[in-house]
Amino acid sequence: MIVISNNEGKSGIPATASMLAQGKPGLDAVEAGIRLVEDDEEVRTVGRGGWPNLLGEVELDASVMDGTSLRTGAVGGLQGFRHPVSVAREVLERLPHELLIGAGAARFAAEIGAEQCDLLADHSRAAWQRWFDAEVSEADRGNWPDVPLTRYCHNAVDPEIGKDTTVFIALDANRNIVSGTSTSGWGWKYPGRLGDSPVIGAGSYADSRYGACACTGAGEMTIRAGTARAVVLYMKMGMSVERAVEEAVNDMRALKGGLINRVTIHAIDNRGNHRVVAVNGLPGNHYWFWTDGMQAPEARPAELIQISERAPQAKKIAMTVYTA
Template sequence: MLKVISSANGKIGLKAAMDVLKRGGTAVDAVEAGCRVVESNPDDRTVGYGGLPNLIGEVELDASIMDGNTLAAGAVGAVKRFEHPISIARKVMEELPHVMLVGEGAERFARELGFEEKDLLTPESKAIWEKGLKEKVTGVYEDRMDYMEALRKYVHMAADPEKHLGTVNFIAMDKYGRIACGVSTSGWAWKYPGRLGDSPVIGAGNYADSRYGAAACTGRGEMTIRLCTARSIVLYMASGMSLDQAARKAMTELLDLQDAYWGRVSCVVMDARGNHGAYTIGGPSSYAVITEDMDEPEELPRVEITR
């Protein structure tokens, strides 16, 4: 059965993803299509156009995509002025002998391929960014270095649970039972310029293997990078665990992690049979699903993992 799941903020892209599958598109096509809808949504402050900027007011985007049938993957990080990092990541996967490009290199590649450039900072996101800084950074600074030194003291604003829980996840299964996973984000608001979380890191925020399943994460990426959470879930399923057992084990490992800025982490998971679920630590949340026989996507609660 054709099926797509997403983080809750991906709900608006699920019908587009399913339409791709119904037209005979691949799982990779579907996750890209779903991500693109969210990336273009200016009301989502955590992904694409309208995403909240870094400490110095620049919107930096990260994304990754993985084909569970071939284990091919592509990722980009710290990309500015390009609305659809998920599509650039796919081109990295398909056209380069690399897995990841970051910063100026990723932007150069996007320009070579003809991707459109635009200002990603909306007036609304700029106002939120300015308000946050004005509440913390005051005074007059002689030069940019002094200003940056002052800003560094407040990078912890990025760890505010109200600011960093974004990122969109999509996992799709096509008519051949192939699975793909896509992740896109603008990262933490007020992050230090150049910061990468787990979204572009294959194995941490995104992993797919059609033989066993796929997983994707949102939340404090520094935690999932250290534990390779997405691949851990898939490996646990490969070892014989059920989807529920695998996800619970990986999420419980996060509870034990020592981190000065310990924060919420959530995941969405699909196994090779199309079973799906979602899990979270740090507070309740939800995810969304659509199948080929559904007219509209459905939002479901995640399983909250606690001690």
């Protein structure tokens, strides 16, 4: 048994590890752990307390994947519901579909009785208001929100900050491999933007025959490279998990233009081996690891790999807003 989570998974991985140690199904354990992260308002990029979009609305994305059936469930742009990972799980369990977005995702969440809540916490509301007062022109403030948003999307947020996620990948006692993700996405994003978290094959993928992969950071990059599916496919081709991640990093080296920034790749194989690589990562990047026989999950440093010499720079006001 093994479970890996990114740094944002600190509040949830002990519960996941405990359930796995008790022989619980991997999908149940991963969902339970992610729900705790979604409830943790100290985590500013997942669930309630996550950063809003340009309009001051919190839009949540989540996904789960059962690596034995290869069934998935995902939601994108979900507003007003506390636990998007559980809504995603119910998409897998109840619908013939794999992904619901926006109003349809909210309708389904209401239909199944998912818990509703105001997702915009006080700290997020205050930070957004400071951004609005400092960055939005006087003319646009008078006509808000019926104004062009494109220029604010490009200028409002440092791409190095506030674009994380929580991801869990696990191998359970029955040798089933699963994955789960949850995020509020890129803070100050264009409304309706989906990152890689709800996109199966980009932000996560699990196949019990080979392994699993899940990514955090700049989802635009992993969507373009199909990173999560690529890692698992490379393992299917006979590569070790170490080599599979290396090849996925090489795929990213081919990306030209667009957002080239930080991505952390988390991967396990079906024998309990793992590798975590922070592409263009910063010192201190870490992940959480547990395997059977350990008393508690432990933090481990991610391996740092550079594929670009220069990351985009932020406007000073955006940095101030994010660290407030």
